[in-house]
Amino acid sequence: MPRPGFVLEVDRSTPPILFWRGENFSLEKLPADRSRVIYPPEPLPAIKDIDGAIRHALLHPHGQDPLPSQLFAGMKLTIAFDDVSLPLPKMKRPDARQRVMEAVLDMAAAAGVEDVHIIAALGLHRRMHEYELRHALGDRIYDAFHPRGLLYQHDAEDPDNLEIIGTTPHGEVLEINKRAADSDLVVYVNINSVSMDGGWKSLTTGLASYRCLSHHHNGHTLQNTRSLMGHREHSALHTSIWRLGKVLKDSGPKVFQIETTLNTDMFPEAYSFINKREWEWTAKDRATYLGVSKGLSLLPTKMARKMFHDIQSPHQITSVQAGDTELVHDITLEWVFKQQLVPVEGQTDILTLGIPFVSPYNPDSVMNPILVMCMGLGYLFNMYRNKPLVREGGVIIMTHPTYRDFHPVHHPSYIDFFEQVLPDTTDPVVMGQKWEQQYAEDEWYRHLYRTGNAYHGVHPFYAWYWGAHGQQHAGKIIIVGGDAPTVRRLGFTPASTMDDAFEIASDVVGRAPTITHLHVPSLLVADVS
C-alpha cells in the first residue's frame, strides 16, 4: 500500500534534502524549526491488466455509446494524440498512447473503417522526430500509417487545413484542424500527467491555430490564472478553454475522449534514491547518489543531458476512461489528485524549488533559461490548490545552473527572445503588446515550425506567460548556482549557495522566515488551506 504524501517539519536531526540542479543534484541543509518539506505520495499501483482495462473503457464509456457502435464502414475517423511533451521522463515502451491507439484501431478494423487519419496534436510545439513518434505510437502503427501519409503532425500555420468551428460569446474564435473538423468521429488519446492537461484543453489547443490559441495564451490571462493545477473556475486559461469546448461540443465534430493517468514511479532502479525520502536511503542509495552526483559533475553537460534524456521511466497507467470529454475529465482529475494531492497548512515566506533537467518543452533538448523560468514559476510554483504555497510578496528560490545554452533546431526563436525581448522587458503583458506579433508572424520561424523541428516563433512568449502569475506573486526570485548574467537577464537574483540565497531573501522576508521546500520528483499538488 503506497504511503500518502506528508509534510516534514525540519529539525536538527533532519538530513540534508535532495534538490535538483538541472543535470545534477545537490543536498541542502534547511534551517531547523522553521522549514518544512512537502513529500509527494508514493506511486499508486499500476493497473494489472492494462490492455483489458483499455478495452473495458472503450466498451463502457461515460456518457456515450460504446466505441464499436460509433464506428461504421465509410466513416471518416480521426485519431488525435498528445505529443511527447509528456509524460516526463518518457515512459518505457509500450507507451500508453500506443496501447490505447492499437485497441481503437482494432475496433475500427472490425467495423470496416477504411478512412483513418492519425494526427499528432502539437499545437505550437515542435514537430516530433521519427524516433519520438515511434516511441509514442510503436513501430506497428508508425509503419502502417506514416508511409501512406495517414499519420502526420498538426500544422497550426496551414491555412488550407484549418477550419473555423464557431465563436464564443466572448469573441474567441475556435479554429481547428480541418480533417478533424470534417470527421464523423474524433478519438482523442490523452496522457494526463498533471491536472492542468486533458479535458477540452486536449483538442482545442492541440489541434488549434495560432489565432485560436492567442485568445487564452497571453500575459493577461495567465496572470489571472490563479489555480493552473487546481480548481478550474479559478483559472482564466481553463475558463476560456472550456468556453471553446462548448463551441466544439455544439458545432464541431463528435469527440470520443480517452484519458489515461499515470503513477509517479518516474525513475528506474538505477536512480532509486531520487524517489526515496532522504532518511530512508540505504548504503546502496547513498553510494549511488555519490557515484551519480560526482560522475555527473565530471561529465560535460551534453553527455549528462543525454544520459538523463535517455531515461525510460517505469511509470505506468493507473486509470483509463473514455467517452464524453467533460465526464471523462472529471474522473481523470480524481485519479490525478489521488496520486498527487498533499494537504498543507498555511503559506510560507520562502518557497524552494529544485529545477530538473527537463520541462514539457525540452524533451531530448536543452533546458534553456526561459524554460528554467517556465518550469519554476509556470509549473512548480503552480503545483497548488486553493492558494499558492508562498505568500504574496514572498521569495521563491530555485536551484539550477541556468546556462546560456539553447537548442538551435528546437528553440530558434527562444535565442532571439533572450537577446532581443528580455533586455527590453520581462513584463508578460508589455512584451505581448510590443513583441509577440513580430515573432508570431516571422516567416523564417514559421518555416522552421512547419518544415523542421522548431517550436513556433511565438512559443518563448507562451513559456514566459506560463510563469506570469508566479512572477507577479513573488516579491523576489533567486536562482542558486545559475550563471549570474543570465539570471539577471531573466530579471531574477543570482546566488552562489543556498545560505547566500537565504541571506539575500532576508531583505524581503526578514531574518527568520518560514521556508517550504517542494520535494520534486515526483509530482505533487499542495492542497493549501
Place this chain on the structure above:
Amino acid sequence: MSERRTTSVAQLRKVAKVGDAASAAVQSALRPARNLGFPYRKPSKPKGVVLPVEPNTLGADFDTAWARKAPAKMVRTVLTAGALRAMVKALANPEVEGLDRLADLLEQDPLPAVIFAPNHHSHVDTPLIIATVPEEFRKQLVVAAAADYFFDKKLKGNLAALALNAFPIEREVTTRKSSDELRRLIDTGWSLVIYPEGGRSPDGWGQEFKGGAAYLSARTGAPVVPVFIDGTGSIYGKGMKRPKPGRTKVVFGAPLYPVDDENTRRFNARIEAAVTALGDEALTDFWTSRQRAANGTNPKLTGPEHNGWRRQWALAEQRKLGKAGQRRRQNRRWPDLG
C-alpha cells in the same frame, strides 16, 4: 642367367616363410580374444524363451532432467550467448518485432511461464527463437522437440537437450507422460517453445495447427504467445542439403489466454488465427493485417487451396514479400548493355 634366377627364387621363398611366420604369430595372438565368449560377449538366446522387454530410454522416454540442472544451464548460457547467437546472426540475421507486446508479462513478479507458439519451417527456427525471446524467458526455456527425430539416438538426444534444452514429445499421439511432464515444467516456471504445426513444413507453406499449445495453456493457465517466423524456410527448409544464409523476421504477438467457455479446439483456432495475422503483419503492416483479421481475410499460413505447380508458384510470390525476398531483390543487378 639361370644362376641369377635360382638366387631370386630362393630369396622369395625366404620372404614367404617370414611372412607365414608373422601371420601365424598374429593369428595365435588374436586367438584368445576371438575365442572369448559369454560373459565377455552377449549371451545367445535359447530357443523358446521370451526375453523381458528393457525399458526404452530413447524417443519420448529420453531422460532430459539433467539438462535443466545448474551445470547444464551454465553450459547452455555460455553456448547461447556465444556460438548460438553468432550462428543465428550469421545465418538468419533476424529482425525482431512485437517484443513490446510482452512488456506486461515481463513486469510480473514472479515471471510467469509462457508458451511460445511459432510457425515452423526449419531447424533454424529453434535457435532463432532462443536467441530472440527476452532474456528473462530464455533463462527458463524448454523446447518441445520431436521425440522420433531428435531423441532417436543417445548422442543426438543429449546434444539437443544440452544445447537447446529440448524436451521430447511425440508428434502424432502425445502420451499422458509427455503432457504431464510439460505441465509440471510449466507449473514450476519453465516457459515452453512448442510448434503447433507438429513439424517443419514439407513444402514451404504452413500446416494446420495441432492442439498441444492450447491444451497446455488451458490446463496450466499459462498464456500463449503467438510468434511468426519469416524467412527460415529459404535458409534451411526441409529437404535442403545445406543452409543458405539469409534474412529473417520474428514477430511476437500479444499473449493469448484461454477464455472460460472456450474449448481447446476453439482456443487452438484462435492461436492459429493470431499467428496468421502476425504473418500478414510481417509481410504488410499492422493496419492492413488488423483490417483483414477483422474480415477473416488474412492470407492463410497453409497457402492456397490448389495443388501442384500453382501452389509452388504462389509460394515464390509470397516469399518475395518477406525477408527472404528482400535478399533476392538486393542481389539483382541491372544488365550491362555495353
